[in-house]
Amino acid sequence: MVTVTNLNKDGSLDIKYFDSKGLFTAIFIALITVEIYKYFTDHKLVIKMPEGVPDFVSRSFELITPTAFIAIFFISLRYLVSSLSGGMLLPEVIMKVLAPAIGSMDNLFVVWFVIMLRLMFWFFGIHSAVLSPVLSPIFVQYLAENIAAKEAGLPLPHFATGGVFSAFVNFTGSGVTMGLVLAMLFGKTKRYKKVAQVSLIPGLFGINEPILFGGPVILNPILFIPFVFGSSLISLMPLALMKYGFLAKPFFDPPYLPLFFEGFLTGFDWKAPFVQIVQLILSFLVYYPFFKVLEKEELKSEAESKKIHEIFTQEDNDILEDLELDF
Known part of the structure; x- marks a missing residue:
């Protein structure tokens, strides 16, 4: 959500990219998220609990490092895109890039x-x-x-x-x-x-x-x-x-x-x-x-x-x- 919304002047969320215009961004983020999680899992960059810990607790701890990295990554990406594009959100940039294909x-x-x-x-x-x-x-x-x-x-x-x-x-x-x-x-x-x-x-x-x-x-x-x-x-x-x-x-x-x-x-x-x-x-x-x-x-x-x-x-x-x- 952090990549597709801004706060309005009254403090409410701007949700104009929560509809179909944000669909390409959602696909893009989903693909990257899966790959990051897979990389952390394959390279064992997760918190491993002792064998006696129940599985559901152990799995929760395994999610901490990839989830933290994903959050930091997309927050950083949001501000990088905004600074390079003059305040535009990621969906706006993606839609501008894909505009010729979509319009065709x-x-x-x-x-x-x-x-x-x-x-x-x-x-x-x-x-x-x-x-x-x-x-x-x-x-x-x-x-x-x-x-x-x-x-x-x-x-x-x-x-x-x-x-x-x-x-x-x-x-x-x-x-x-x-x-x-x-x-x-x-x-x-x-x-x-x-x-x-x-x-x-x-x-x-x-x-x-x-x-x-x-x-x-x-x-x-x-x-x-x-x-x-x-x-x-x-x-x-x-x-x-x-x-x-x-x-x-x-x-x-x-x-x-x-x-x-x-x-x-x-x-x-x-x-x-x-x-x-x-x-x-x-x-x-x-x-x-x-x-x-x-x-x-x-x-x-x-x-x-x-x-x-x-x-x-x-x-x-x-x-x-x-x-x-x-x-």
């Missing part, structure tokens, strides 16, 4: 790049949550600013929040894969039909690991273009509509909900479900021609397997006939 998320091209980066991670089997430490604090700040603007009756400034990414960017799962599920469901091959049947219900709730790993989409070169490039544009479309005022900007992050409910609740705009229907249609159109290539290969493979099975079956029958003749 209001740019559609930057958001498109972020969406494609997330899909690239997924394509190579890496969960897109690896980007959450960077994106989540920005989304929380944007949501808080949108809520404040909504309460003040002002235009909402931001279109990118965690709720929007969950409802529209990850519509039916990362890569908007419901179009691929539907293509498989009405396909001609047994394997893809079974994968689609397993993937359909989870996809309605934005869970698409069954199709990502069962299709598979992961590391499938045929599906790289629709998954990374095609679906990123489909995901970006609602955000573009928000930016230019055709769709309400978000002021609420709803929990995981079935299709259309989550999108509606982000901004309580009746047009949101219709936008998601368009996303669904576009998803099917983007994935369908690439799925037909997969289906053609699968049908060819099934035909070859059937032919091999018939050959072996015939050979087995011939062997059985020969054995019967011998007897």
Whole structure:
């Protein structure tokens, strides 16, 4: 707390950085605190009590030296930052440094790049949550600013929040894969039909690991273009509509909900479900021609397997006939 607040003239605490604007500072302090505590523990720079002392008492004494150092460190850092920056607090300095990165998320091209980066991670089997430490604090700040603007009756400034990414960017799962599920469901091959049947219900709730790993989409070169490039544009479309005022900007992050409910609740705009229907249609159109290539290969493979099975079956029958003749 000592790094993010000042005393007002009336003696009260200035708490303007206790909200989302102080989130990056909290992350920064938490990381440093853990590393300091780990260093003191690894190098045994703690007060050790005799063996007869109860564990809870011993652990309390072990915390004294790292806690004292952490307090002194951040108090010193606070006054060092203040003296070098002309009285600014650490959150103010951090926000000024991160301002270009935070502000860039209001740019559609930057958001498109972020969406494609997330899909690239997924394509190579890496969960897109690896980007959450960077994106989540920005989304929380944007949501808080949108809520404040909504309460003040002002235009909402931001279109990118965690709720929007969950409802529209990850519509039916990362890569908007419901179009691929539907293509498989009405396909001609047994394997893809079974994968689609397993993937359909989870996809309605934005869970698409069954199709990502069962299709598979992961590391499938045929599906790289629709998954990374095609679906990123489909995901970006609602955000573009928000930016230019055709769709309400978000002021609420709803929990995981079935299709259309989550999108509606982000901004309580009746047009949101219709936008998601368009996303669904576009998803099917983007994935369908690439799925037909997969289906053609699968049908060819099934035909070859059937032919091999018939050959072996015939050979087995011939062997059985020969054995019967011998007897």
